[in-house]
Every structure is written in structure tokens, then in C-alpha cells.
Amino acid sequence: MLEIAKEAASVAGAFLKERFLEQLVPDEELHNDVKLPEDKESERRIIEIIHGHFPTHTIFSEEVGMVSRDEEYLWIVDPLDGTNNYFIGYPYFSVSIALQHRGELVLGVVYNPVAGQMFWAEKGKGAYLNGKRISVNKRTDKARAVGTYIRGRNSITKEQELTFTNPFVMETKRVLRNVGPALDWCLLANGWIEYIVMQRSGIMDVAAGIVIAEEAGATITDWQGVPYQHEAFESEHMRSLVASNGLLHETIRVMIHE
Template sequence: MIEIAIQAAREAGSYLKECFNEKSIPDEELHNDVKLPEDKESERRIIEVLHRHFPTHSIYSEEVGAVDREEEYLWIIDPLDGTNNYFIGYPYFSVSIALQHAGEIVLGVVYNPIADQMFWAEKGKGAYLNGNPLNVNERTELKMAVGTYVRGRHSVTREQELAFTEPFMLETKRLMRNVGPALDWCLLARGWIDYVVMQKSGIMDVAAGILIAQEANARVTYWDGSLYQHQPFDETHLPSLLATNGVLHDELRKLIAD
């Protein structure tokens, strides 16, 4: 299954990379979102691969929604995570594919086609980047920590975002807002960044990334400090999470409490 997921991600990613330098004409451009034909074509290619190999599996994807086949396997797909970045020519986007089995995420693939970075993980088997094992870093100084912020597009206002992120901007070295959350979690897994803080955001585009981070030994909790556990996929579920290298977790969580 992991091999087929990687194949599907690579096929969709190759298409997205091929089209990236062309001017995309949106199907719809909204205040805080954009709908691109590349999204739909990437999705079509992924679903075609998955259905060819696993015709009884269910699928949930950003564009088509649910394809329910009454099977305990559910593929959760974001065919172009970072659509706005893609639209403006900012090369920070990915293809994200996760597989849920009996209510648990059992594998995740995140592919960055521009840098040819294939991140993947299977539950209990570790996380990898292009075949090399991943592990979070061991940074200990809060003032040197670099992190990313992920917020729900429709569940958090800009005013709330500014108020919430201020302590992180003041107390850590840098807080980035990349608007490509699947890759954010993979940066944590690789040890390139130290934390990810997520506010009322959906699981669809980060399910694969969360598993990759967990398998790279990241500590992932809810804001109250309780350990994060994946719930059976529900598009209306908007958790607030903190993920770190573990060493800095308690200090970073105090910034949320404050």
C-alpha cells in the first residue's frame, strides 16, 4: 500500500511540477482561497491509481468529497496542499495522501515535487525522506527555536491569529506561516524546524504529515497537553495541536496557556 501511495503521489506531483511555471487560470478566486484546474487533475490522477489497485477502498478528497465504498480502508487526499502558493508561483506545496484503517492513520505520504522530496511513514515503522530515516532535532533553547503556524481557514479570524501568534513571535527565533501545512509537519520530522502549532484546522491536509512527524519521534498533543490521538476522519473536526521535538514542548505550551 505504501508503494502504491508513493506511486500516486509521484504521478500527481510530476504533473504539478510540469505545470508550475505556466500561468494558472483559476476556476474561482475567493477572498482567502483559490480553485485551480491543477487541483482537480492532480486529484484525478491520484484517485485513478488508488482505484486501480484498491477498487473497494473508500476515498475522501478535497475536490470530489467522499467516495464511500463501505470499506474499512479510507484514503484521505489533498491533491495540492498549498494551492495559493502554487497559484502565485511560490514553490512550497505538496501532494498529501494518508490511509486510515479501522479509525487509525496507518500510512502517510507527502511529496514535494519541486525539490523531489518524498516523505513517508507507516505506523510503527518509522519515517523516511527519499529512503533515509527521519528524526526530530534536539534543540533545547526556546529563543533559538523556529516553528510554523497553521490555522483553520474559516475557523480563525485574522485578529485571533495575530493575538495568538504574538508570544511565539516574541519568545522564539522565528514563527513562519507557510500556508502549506503538510510540508510543515515534514520539516519538523526532518529536524529542520522545532515546532508546529495548529489552531482549529482540519485534518485532511495534515493527516499524512502528522503520522510522519509522530514516526520521527515528534511529540504531538492537544493544547491542554493531552496526547493527540487520531479520531475517525470527520471533515468538521478542527483540532488545535502543538507538535515539537519533545524537549521544548512544555515551554512552548506555556506560550499557548499565556
């Protein structure tokens, strides 16, 4: 199943890369989002490959929603995570594919076709980037820590976002707002950054990244410090999480003020 997920991500990613530098015409452009035909075509190719090998599996994908079949296996697909970045020619986007088996996340694949970065992990088997095993870093100095901030669409105002992120801007080296959350978790997994703060965001965008980060040794909790437990996927379920290299976890967590 991991190999099929990687194949689907590769095929969809190749299509997205081919279209990337074109002047894209959106189906719909909203205040905080954009809908592109490339989203739908990437999704079509992924579903075709997964159902070609596993016709009885259920798939949830961003554009078509739930394609319900046997619910023992549920594929959670974001065919273009970072659509706004893709639309403006900013090469921070990915194809994200996760698999849930009987309510438990068991594998994740995140592919950035422009950078040629294929991240993947299976539960209990470690995390990898292009075949090389990866792990979180060991940085302990808050002042040198780099993190990312993830928030759900329309979940808080921009004014609330500025107030919330101010401590991280002031007290750590840098906090990024990449608007491509699947890849953010992979940055943590590969030791490129030290922390992630996620506020009221859907699990669909980050399910694959969470598997990869966990297998790379990341510590993931809710804002109160309770260890992360995956709950059976629901498309509207929003979560607020903090993740880190472990050594900085409590330092970062106590900086969170709702």
C-alpha cells in the same frame, strides 16, 4: 499500499510540477482561497491509481469529497496542499496522501515535487525522506527555536491571528506562516524546525504529515497537553494541536493563549 501511495503522489506531483510556472487560470478565486483546475486533475490521477489497485477502498479527497465504498480502508487525499502558494509561483506545496484502517492512521506520504522531497512513514516503521530515515532534532533553547503556525481557513480573524502568534514571534527565533501544512509537519519530522502550533484546522490537510512526524519522534498533544489520539476521520472535524521535538514541548505549549 505504501508503494501505491508513493506512486500516486509521484504521478500527481509530476503533473503539478509541469504546470507550476505557467500563468494559471483559476476556476474560482475567493478571499482566503483559490480553486484551480490543476487541483482536480491531480486528484483525478491519484484516485485513478488508488482505485486501480484497491477498487473497494473508500477515498476522501478535497475536491470530490467522499467516494464511499468499503469503509475498512479510507484514503485521505489532498491533491494539492498549498494551492495559494502554487498559484503565485511559491514552491511550497505538496501532494498529501494518508491511509486510515479501521479508524487508525497507518501510513502517510507527502511529496514536494519541486524540491524532489518524498516523505513517507508507516505506523511503527519509522519516517523517511527519499529513503533515508529521519527524526526530530534535540534543540532545547527556546530563543533559537523555529516553528510554524497553522490555522484553518476562515476559523479566526487576521486580528486574532496576530494577537495569538505574537508570543511566538517575540520569544522564539522565528515562527513561519507557510500555508502548506502537510509540509510543515515534515519539516518538524526532519529536524529542520522545533515546533508546530495548529489552531482550528482540518485533519485532511495534515493527516499524512502527522503520521510522518509521529514516526520521526515528535510529541503531539492538544493545547491542554493531552496526547494526540487520531479519531475516525470526519471532513468537518477541526483540531487545535501543538507538536514539537519533545524537549521543547511544555515550553511551547504554555505559550499558547486562546
